[in-house]
Amino acid sequence: MKFSVTIDRDEDGVWVTECPSIPGCVSQDATKDEAIENIKEAIQLCLEVRAEKGIPLTIETRQIEVAA
Template identity: 70%
Template structure:
């Protein structure tokens, strides 16, 4: 499966990666590469927990265009 993730840095310079289609699925790393590596494990763990609890594996996400 392929998932879109968001990547950002916090105020301390730590890279934060989140998978918007899996509620609560977040990871981090000291480098962008490490954070992206860590999100793989987080996604697998989140999917396993959601399956065990009988929850939908993912939620629907959409892109919208906003004029700013």
């Protein structure tokens, strides 16, 4: 499965990654590469927990256009 993730750096220089289609699926690390590896593991764990609890695996996401 492929998931879109966001990658951002916080005010302390820590890389924060999030999977918007899975509520609460967030990770971080000191390097961007490690943060990306961490979010992969977080996604897997989030999917497992959601499946065990009978929660929908993901929420619907879309891209929309907004006039500037």
